[in-house]
Amino acid sequence: MTYERSNIASMTGYASGEQPDDPQTIKLNTNENPYPPTPSVSKILADIDPMALRRYPPASSLAFREAAAKIHQVDTDNIIATRGGDELLRLVITTYVEPGQTIGMSDPTYSLYPVLAQIQACPIQREPMTDDWLLRDNFAARMNEIGAKLTFVVNPHAPSGSLLPIRRISEIAEELDGLLLLDEAYIDFVDHDYPTIPLINQFDNLIILRSMSKGYSLAGLRFGYGVAAPSLIEPMMLKTRDSYNLDLIGQKIAEAAISDQPHASETWSKVIGERARVAHSLKEMGLYSSPSQANFILVTVPPSMNCSAGTIYQKLKERHILVRYFDDTTTADKLRISIGTPSENDALLSALDNILHQ
Amino acid sequence: MTYERSNIASMTGYASGEQPDDPQTIKLNTNENPYPPTPSVSKILADIDPMALRRYPPASSLAFREAAAKIHQVDTDNIIATRGGDELLRLVITTYVEPGQTIGMSDPTYSLYPVLAQIQACPIQREPMTDDWLLRDNFAARMNEIGAKLTFVVNPHAPSGSLLPIRRISEIAEELDGLLLLDEAYIDFVDHDYPTIPLINQFDNLIILRSMSKGYSLAGLRFGYGVAAPSLIEPMMLKTRDSYNLDLIGQKIAEAAISDQPHASETWSKVIGERARVAHSLKEMGLYSSPSQANFILVTVPPSMNCSAGTIYQKLKERHILVRYFDDTTTADKLRISIGTPSENDALLSALDNILHQ
Numbered sequence: 001m002t003y004e005r006s007n008i009a010s011m012t013g014y015a016s017g018e019q020p021d022d023p024q025t026i027k028l029n030t031n032e033n034p035y036p037p038t039p040s041v042s043k044i045l046a047d048i049d050p051m052a053l054r055r056y057p058p059a060s061s062l063a064f065r066e067a068a069a070k071i072h073q074v075d076t077d078n079i080i081a082t083r084g085g086d087e088l089l090r091l092v093i094t095t096y097v098e099p100g101q102t103i104g105m106s107d108p109t110y111s112l113y114p115v116l117a118q119i120q121a122c123p124i125q126r127e128p129m130t131d132d133w134l135l136r137d138n139f140a141a142r143m144n145e146i147g148a149k150l151t152f153v154v155n156p157h158a159p160s161g162s163l164l165p166i167r168r169i170s171e172i173a174e175e176l177d178g179l180l181l182l183d184e185a186y187i188d189f190v191d192h193d194y195p196t197i198p199l200i201n202q203f204d205n206l207i208i209l210r211s212m213s214k215g216y217s218l219a220g221l222r223f224g225y226g227v228a229a230p231s232l233i234e235p236m237m238l239k240t241r242d243s244y245n246l247d248l249i250g251q252k253i254a255e256a257a258i259s260d261q262p263h264a265s266e267t268w269s270k271v272i273g274e275r276a277r278v279a280h281s282l283k284e285m286g287l288y289s290s291p292s293q294a295n296f297i298l299v300t301v302p303p304s305m306n307c308s309a310g311t312i313y314q315k316l317k318e319r320h321i322l323v324r325y326f327d328d329t330t331t332a333d334k335l336r337i338s339i340g341t342p343s344e345n346d347a348l349l350s351a352l353d354n355i356l357h358q
Numbered sequence: 359m360t361y362e363r364s365n366i367a368s369m370t371g372y373a374s375g376e377q378p379d380d381p382q383t384i385k386l387n388t389n390e391n392p393y394p395p396t397p398s399v400s401k402i403l404a405d406i407d408p409m410a411l412r413r414y415p416p417a418s419s420l421a422f423r424e425a426a427a428k429i430h431q432v433d434t435d436n437i438i439a440t441r442g443g444d445e446l447l448r449l450v451i452t453t454y455v456e457p458g459q460t461i462g463m464s465d466p467t468y469s470l471y472p473v474l475a476q477i478q479a480c481p482i483q484r485e486p487m488t489d490d491w492l493l494r495d496n497f498a499a500r501m502n503e504i505g506a507k508l509t510f511v512v513n514p515h516a517p518s519g520s521l522l523p524i525r526r527i528s529e530i531a532e533e534l535d536g537l538l539l540l541d542e543a544y545i546d547f548v549d550h551d552y553p554t555i556p557l558i559n560q561f562d563n564l565i566i567l568r569s570m571s572k573g574y575s576l577a578g579l580r581f582g583y584g585v586a587a588p589s590l591i592e593p594m595m596l597k598t599r600d601s602y603n604l605d606l607i608g609q610k611i612a613e614a615a616i617s618d619q620p621h622a623s624e625t626w627s628k629v630i631g632e633r634a635r636v637a638h639s640l641k642e643m644g645l646y647s648s649p650s651q652a653n654f655i656l657v658t659v660p661p662s663m664n665c666s667a668g669t670i671y672q673k674l675k676e677r678h679i680l681v682r683y684f685d686d687t688t689t690a691d692k693l694r695i696s697i698g699t700p701s702e703n704d705a706l707l708s709a710l711d712n713i714l715h716q
Contacts, residue, residue: 002589003454003536003537003563003590004453004454004593005453005454005455005456008452008453008454008593008597008598009593011597012596012597013596013597014601016414016417016601016602017414019413019414019416019417027413030413030414032412032413032414033412034412035412036408036409036412037408037411037412039408041408041411042408045403045404045406045408045607046403046404048403050394050395050397050399050400050403051394052578053395053399053575053576053577053578053579053611054390054391054392054393054394054395054575054576054577054578055377055385055388055390055577055578056374056375056377056388056390056571056577056578057577057578057580058377059374059377083441083600083603084600084602086600086601086602087600090600094366094477095362095363095366096361096362096363096366097363098363099457112601115597119452119597119598178361179361205361213414217411217412218411218412219411219412219413219414219415219602220410220411220412220413220414220415220605220606220607221411221605221606221607222415222602222603222604222605223605231360232361235362235366235367238370238371239366239369239370239371239473239477240366240477242441242442242444242445242448243372243374243444243470244374244442244444244577244580245441245580246580247578247579247580247581247605247608248578248579249403249578249579249607249608250605250607250608253411
């Protein structure tokens with residue numbers, strides 16, 4: 001017999017990008033930052049006293065939250081630290097969405113959202129986007145119509161990298177009857193000043209997600225955080241979060257990483273520069289991408305090419321270069337390619353040139 | 359307005375034991391192991407390449423699971439690695455218990471269970487125990503009567519440290535209509551051979567929880583695991599677990615710790631020896647405890663004493679010694695005291711002697 005709940009039995013789970021064991025593989029499939037994290041990491045690891053590990057860690061990640069609050073010029077009680085952005089997404093659903101209530105999102109979007117909705121037995125509603133991968137003007141109105149208790153907006157958008165004007169974020173937060181989860185996992189790669197955090201003082205229904213995985217080169221650490229009004233943060237901090245959700249070592253490294261803004265910014269600038277170069281070179285090969293403000297680009301393989309997107313994905317993989325191919329209706333002719341180091345990007349461009357002209 | 363779900367709004371959350379900043383405090387309140395973790399920890403920390411942190415960690419903690427499977431002589435697919443035992447408890451509820459279904463447990467028990475039930479909007483049923491802190495003979499029958507979809511049994515029991523015979527575990531698993539979560543967070547401190555893991559091959563409704571926090575001196579790492587039939591492990595691995603639930607550093611340290619059984623066993627022996635000594639000395643002061651197989655003892659303060667349990671807790675705290683006082687009906691005259699190093703235990707005994715005879 002199965003003991004699973006019916007909503008769990010009927011779901012398939014989240015498929016994350018491939019993580020090959022082979023260290024020679026060029027990984028441009030999971031949007032990791034190609035540059036190392038802050039040099040402080042080595043010192044922190046060297047300074048960890050193993051004896052300190054026998055005790056429970058600081059329960060609320062206070063030192064990290066203070067550092068993040070300082071960077072963002074908000075209060076510590078505006079911040080919750082979580083195990084990657086993923087834990088924040090789950091906590092928001094657990095805390096604020098009853099089983100059976102609808103969760104809204106764009107189509108396409110980050111593929112974890114529907115999975116988390118299924119776990120809570122919540123129906124989802126997906127709204128199509130414009131041809132430029134932006135939310136349609138009636139997005140918030142549609143969310144209200146379908147009674148969305150929670151709406152997920154990933155901005156810069158995944159998998160396209162498109163960016164909404166801040167004014168649009170305000171309008172959507174203002175108009176929505178329910179909560180707005182603004183997923184800013186890729187925000188660090190925007191090439192101009194883009195201050196959304198102050199919006200949390202204006203809207204008591206807005207939760208902003210930040211991640212240390214991409215911007216701070218710490219995907220292996222599992223650390224993220226949420227920024228919102230204290231009324232939204234507190235129930236997650238005191239009630240629904242696993243007690244001691246973050247380990248001692250992770251808290252120390254994340255605190256050092258967010259405090260070293262100069263190091264992180266330098267990696268962002270390098271990625272932004274390479275993003276422009278890669279997009280330009282791909283365009284010269286006939287592979288167009290819409291403008292991206294993230295650390296990846298979504299490339300369209302036109303029907304006139306001698307290869308489909310799926311075939312190119314396979315042929316790159318044979319050459320030990322991984323990119324991401326989503327085999328669904330809106331993206332079946334596209335590849336999402338993370339921006340790597342200059343030499344990784346060169347290897348990609350050269351392999352693509354070879355595949356398309358063989 | 360509040361956006362919280364009604365079940366969340368009406369709950370208060372889990373209160374973990376105090377974690378003072380003062381390093382001079384003698385902490386005998388949260389059952390941490392007083393001895394350091396495996397000496398391999400320092401080498402692992404020194405060998406971490408910060409560049410490796412920029413990539414996502416192994417998603418399923420395979421190397422740790424292989425090491426744990428080898429120790430327990432089960433298959434890798436019998437094991438799920440989790441962020442402390444707490445994540446496993448949550449995953450079992452999320453995966454197997456519908457909101458509204460009843461969760462059963464003894465009274466008293468680990469105080470996190472009712473909190474996790476509230477988060478899932480599940481009613482709970484608490485069954486009183488015998489005077490020796492054992493489950494009554496009709497425990498499983500009662501759980502079936504009230505329709506428990508899931509029953510939590512912590513063994514050794516918290517907060518008393520009592521241990522059920524293995525035969526009783528079998529009988530309960532056999533008789534229960536629903537799932538049995540056997541929480542073995544303290545099992546490493548049992549003073550004799552006590553093989554429960556093979557029971558998972560016999561019962562497809564049994565999930566055994568293990569923790570690295572106490573037995574392996576790694577409370578700061580947040581690492582635990584579940585052992586069960588693959589049919590129970592798989593839905594949690596593939597569907598309800600946060601993708602990448604464990605970070606790279608934690609996986610490496612936990613793997614080394616579980617593989618160094620000689621080191622861990624030595625800490626267990628020392629704690630077991632001190633447990634007997636502390637219990638004996640307390641008894642001579644008139645403070646009785648029932649036999650404990652955990653790394654703590656539950657001491658009763660008799661009405662004839664000049665101090666109540668609450669007062670002793672306060673007076674110890676003034677002397678920078680923390681023990682745990684649960685102010686509820688079944689334990690209001692008791693203190694739960696973790697076993698520390700010999701010198702910590704001496705300080706406790708001397709302070710108690712002083713408090714009781716002043």
